[in-house]
Amino acid sequence: NAGVTQTPKFQVLKTGQSMTLQCAQDMNHNSMYWYRQDPGMGLRLIYYSASEGTTDKGEVPNGYNVSRLNKREFSLRLESAAPSQTSVYFCASSATGDNSPLHFGNGTRLTVT
């Protein structure tokens, strides 16, 4: 039982390059989330998926797209990376949306130069 698995762990991109962050959970959770963590700013919600087949914007969605591929997998895509997207990205899942606890992955540290 791995919980929430994110890949890759580290990534360096040049401005304008694209990439997809992968996330998978094996807890049969309905809801999945992408957060970014920046120093002094806590965690900010980028996108979430309440259930398979649905996605919605969070606080800071600009510059990102998401895909809920199936119940297990939720990917985050940066189409044209910018230095402002340098951050640590966390995927999380929860059993339901009814304010059930978030289970986080180990994070992806992304640097855009």
Added chain:
Amino acid sequence: GENVEQHPSTLSVQEGDSAVIKCTYSDSASNYFPWYKQELGKRPQLIIDIRSNVGEKKDQRIAVTLNKTAKHFSLHITETQPEDSAVYFCAASWNDYKLSFGAGTTVTVRA
């Protein structure tokens, strides 16, 4: 949306002493208030949460209090130990799926 402010940003305590972290929120509709602990280089993990119909909740050495009228909630850690050193985040939710996090408090427990 929700705005959550967290204080202090850093906190240094002597081992065995208590630590208190305070958060305020802006949206009176918020009804769920979790606390997450993040050790250096690790993922955030839920340590305790409270819902708006409860004023206080305890779990061993940690407790959370909620004052809905004043729109603030606090985390109390008693008898602090070295393993309590971490960054602590409060959060508030007005929507089932949208948590707003505070900026975090770095707690250092001095031996």
